[in-house]
Amino acid sequence: xxxIPVCHLPILLRPDPARTVSRPxxxxxxxxxxxxxxxxxxxxxxxxxxxxxxKLDRDLxxxxxxxxxxxxxxxxxxxxxxxxxxxxxSGQAAPSRDQRLLIGAYFSAEYSYESAALFNPSVxxxxxQSGTPTGALRFILSLRGIGEGHLSSVTxxxxxxxxxxxxxxxxxxxxxAPPELVRPDGWKDGDPFTLDCSASHDVSQTxxxxxxxxxxxxxEDLRMTRVERPDGAHTYAGTYTALxxxxxxxxxxxxDDFHRFTMRPVTGDLADGKGMALFPRQIGGRHMAIxxxxxxxxxxxxxxxxxxxxxxxxxxxxxxxxxxxxxxxCGSPIExxxxxxxxxxxxxxxxxxxxxxxxxxxxDPSKVLGRLAEPLIEPSVNDRDxxxxxxxxxxxxxxxxxxxxxxxxxxxxxxxxxTVSVDALIxxxx
Numbered sequence: 017x018x019x020i021p022v023c024h025l026p027i028l029l030r031p032d033p034a035r036t037v038s039r040p041x042x043x044x045x046x047x048x049x050x051x052x053x054x055x056x057x058x059x060x061x062x063x064x065x066x067x068x069x070x071k072l073d074r075d076l077x078x079x080x081x082x083x084x085x086x087x088x089x090x091x092x093x094x095x096x097x098x099x100x101x102x103x104x105x106s107g108q109a110a111p112s113r114d115q116r117l118l119i120g121a122y123f124s125a126e127y128s129y130e131s132a133a134l135f136n137p138s139v140x141x142x143x144x145q146s147g148t149p150t151g152a153l154r155f156i157l158s159l160r161g162i163g164e165g166h167l168s169s170v171t172x173x174x175x176x177x178x179x180x181x182x183x184x185x186x187x188x189x190x191x192x193a194p195p196e197l198v199r200p201d202g203w204k205d206g207d208p209f210t211l212d213c214s215a216s217h218d219v220s221q222t223x224x225x226x227x228x229x230x231x232x233x234x235x236e237d238l239r240m241t242r243v244e245r246p247d248g249a250h251t252y253a254g255t256y257t258a259l260x261x262x263x264x265x266x267x268x269x270x271x272d273d274f275h276r277f278t279m280r281p282v283t284g285d286l287a288d289g290k291g292m293a294l295f296p297r298q299i300g301g302r303h304m305a306i307x308x309x310x311x312x313x314x315x316x317x318x319x320x321x322x323x324x325x326x327x328x329x330x331x332x333x334x335x336x337x338x339x340x341x342x343x344x345x346c347g348s349p350i351e352x353x354x355x356x357x358x359x360x361x362x363x364x365x366x367x368x369x370x371x372x373x374x375x376x377x378x379x380d381p382s383k384v385l386g387r388l389a390e391p392l393i394e395p396s397v398n399d400r401d402x403x404x405x406x407x408x409x410x411x412x413x414x415x416x417x418x419x420x421x422x423x424x425x426x427x428x429x430x431x432x433x434x435t436v437s438v439d440a441l442i443x444x445x446x
Contacts, residue, residue, distance in 0.1 A: 088215065093124070166234070206280075307325070373445070
């Protein structure tokens, strides 16, 4: 057991099936039963258009009764869904507004995006610190939510890290506003696209669910960090794993305000792996990242282009029994007085996942100055059961006044919080 004092906070975030979002739904024919003529979506639309006025009013009233109390601006959402399938409308007469609303409802579905799990968090300082009590810090927490079909999305919470070390999470909204996909004409896979979440009045209303083919099977483990641009301005960036029909790839998002998110894939040696993490600033005029593309060791990458990474250097290999199977990062490196604090994870016996840490040189992070010989946090007897037993895992912590705030997932199911003295952490490294 580690001798580093770890303060486990009395906060436990469990998945909440009541948190839902309206997302696109487009049924299609199974391959063996594809019919000649109009596609299934067009056939559904034709049935809606065949309804007489009384049935149309009745069905639309039922939709409004179901959704109006749960979502903001329902009509705008339904009309956007109609616009997305309007090319399937046959005939010369344009559907009425009520017909368009009802068609939009048939091509929408409520999705409980964290009904099964809520875990693997990362944390950054909130861009708006106005009104924060003296000595406190407002933060944004990103989380991986899992819902129906084992589909992963990214959801958010906000909170206050008080001057006395306590943490208060704000109550999130029960329902979320769906993002609007914005792509330029001629867009193709690999090009950047935008998710417009400006309909969210609070960041806890925002959920980033799969919107393009490369993400169709999930968006996992956002490693978020506040990034310093060369001109001194700041933005927020994060890497995540996108799962699509053609496999796994690393993608990156950027946002200035948590209302609009630009997403695009990375290329090169880090493209088809998991667990990439960005440094929060350039070093020697170059972008830096940590990778684990060989699923065993930790690698350092340097690039002139933050979206293209090749020729990494292996900097950390499994050394202790709790990491014999695999080493990985637990989020972006954190700059402290001594260098770069890199939170790690190790996989050991019985596929136990533990959280560790290492210290990298500030000017040359390929130099490892120290690492923990024992886990910082490991699965406990009372806190190890869940969707995937024996796992503790984080996608990023935050340091303030020589204290580390570390949110972490437990058993791929729920989220807990801890604080750790940076002085004690560094002193324990060998």
